[in-house]
Amino acid sequence: MATDSDVLAALMSRRPGFSLPQPFYTDAGFYDCDLRNIWYKDWLLTIAAPEVPKTGSFVTLQIGNAPVLIVRGADGAIRAFHNSCRHRGSRICAAERGRNAKLTCPYHQWTYDLDGSLVYAREMHEDIDPADFGLKPIHCETAAGIVFICLAKDAPDFAPVKAMAEKYASPHDITNLKVAATRSIVENGNWKLVMENNRECYHCAGSHPLLCRTFPDDPNLIGSFEGTSVTVGEDHVRRCEAAGMPSRFYMEPNGQWRFVRIPFIGDACSYTEDGTPAVTKRVGQVPFDNAGSLLFFHYPNTWNHMLSDSVTLFRMTPISPTATQVYTTWLVHADAEEGVDYDVDRLTRVWIQTNLEDQAVVEENQRGILSPAYEPGPYSSLQETGVIQFIDWYAATLQQRLTGRSNTMAAE
């Protein structure tokens, strides 16, 4: 299996502006290196706060080899824990979501309070100090109603993301929305292929006829550069900002995350077949229906769309070198009534179909990369600047974490 130095050597010899060498998409050692240096180190989007509405509501997910439990405590705080019992390690919650008064291990019933403290271990009182055996906490932060976790011992500073998320996403008031639907699919492709696919719309015209009815595939609008280089983008940003919605392109200096509000095509308002709103109640304080979409990506695991009538969160988690779970959550106004104010089918159709179309292209991409004949190819500097930006972030981040230094870029 490849070692970290193999990964480093491959990084140093990669050709910038080209897709990555084969093992980055296929090799178990490279995948393990990604887990340890990216997935266990960076902040990851998990759920929207309304997915754990009440005391004891929980959601579980899997990050690489780490089962994670997110739960709302009696004090209203949302916390994350390693979903592994301090007795002999059993997974404590197996269900994807639910609500419990206590966190009880199904194996021998060690019982933890919702804040992770061990409150009961049958016939063990003499042997252990419960204070030493609480559930292991995971860094957990909520930004504008979106819950992020970080598995690292020392987490990177989350304050900038939180401040910016609260600024840009506040008109959508995610904290007070409700979950209308969730979907999970597994794409048989490396996680980077899933993100690469998401970072360009070079493929949209060919793959996403339904999405393209409303979503503009102009790379200048949606790519990694300012959405204001074309007048329609600039006009939209001005109009939205005048109405109190922060919208102007903002990218973190290291490129890891971005916010920008883009317009839909024509007078479309939502990702529906005819562009009309999918929900009759607007979310939060969004002042008009045709507010476009606030795009928010955060590497390594999420891209999101916040509209006037709904918010759609996408999170991906790696399963193996060649498999990735993509989880989609649709949120609508808490008072919107299903069947009256919205129809779940209509609300979710475009993205369910788009996800399936992306799954198909990612899986074909993966199959082709597995070919012994695969070699890195050039990204389009017109259409795939977003991919270049993502791969550069990935390479720089991994290299920095493997070497402890950031200035060892390969000669260009």
Add this chain to the structure above:
Amino acid sequence: MPLPNENTPPWTDDEHIECVMIIPEAPDVRTFIFRAPSGRWFRYRPGQFLTLELPVSTATIWRTFTISTSPSQSLSISVTVKKNPESVGVAWMFDHLRPGVRLKASGPAGLFTLPPRPDGKYLFISAGSGVTPMMSMTAFLFDRGEQPDITFINCARTPRDIIFRSRLEHIASRLPDLKLHFVVEHTNPYEVWSGYRGRLNQIMLGLMAPDYLDRTVYCCGPEPFMEGVRESLIALGFDMGNYHQESFAAPVETAEEVPELADVIVDDTPAEVVFTKSDATVTCRESDTILAVARSSGHNIPSGCTFGLCGTCKIRKRSGEVHMVHNGGITEDEEAEGFILACCSHPIGRVEIEV
């Protein structure tokens, strides 16, 4: 003020008492200390209360307070009171009682006291200013010069609200069998707290006083607090004949005033549990738990803690009533949906469960 000599009779309530000292105890809590101007001494039983006549603006009002001194220190008498936003009498005391002010007082009276020969093992449970009679009893037992066996539990909002903390710690440092436990709901930021947190529950009770079944319980606090203590004790099989309580809101003076406690006490009345999946009906007693009935009749209900904490024995009830005293192993939603914890539910009459 003259001191009593061997011929001085005890104080009686025909004489006004004079405030001599005021001591801050905790936020909004003060101890007011009185003496008899004639030099007479005070005779009462630990746990009793005093009624003060307070000349509040236009009217005269009477307020009763449990005595916080011990009768073993008979030269003065004190009450320790907490000011709440609604309190009228206490607000008057805070604003107007100063050393030198004389008040009419009556008593001491009250039935919430230690027995004449207090040689038992005690469990004192109090919340907030309900600690006052316990302080009096503890000081009295200490002053007696024997080695009293007391488990002392006091619950407060935050560590700073604990009344008599250092006095109790001092006494506990000299009495090996005085086990002192504090439970706070919240902690004060930047102050270390290594005691219990949260609300008093059966598990804490078991940890603090493993031998609670052998003890005589004295409980004082707000009614909901005492109700919780009673429920726990009843569920744990405590002999309620050994339970005494006093509400600090309304101390009891005569035997007729002792409240009828409307607690559900499960007894040996016959009952019936119907297991709907196996279509079996098992007769039992109301004192049995559903879990015990299931076990003895060959029905499987997984269990863990067996005292309503872990939630493992959660089952759905189809019909009928149970008496359940749990320890947080079930949410209100689940209860509303008809779930019960088999290990801590007692059947009342006929109960159908989905097992």
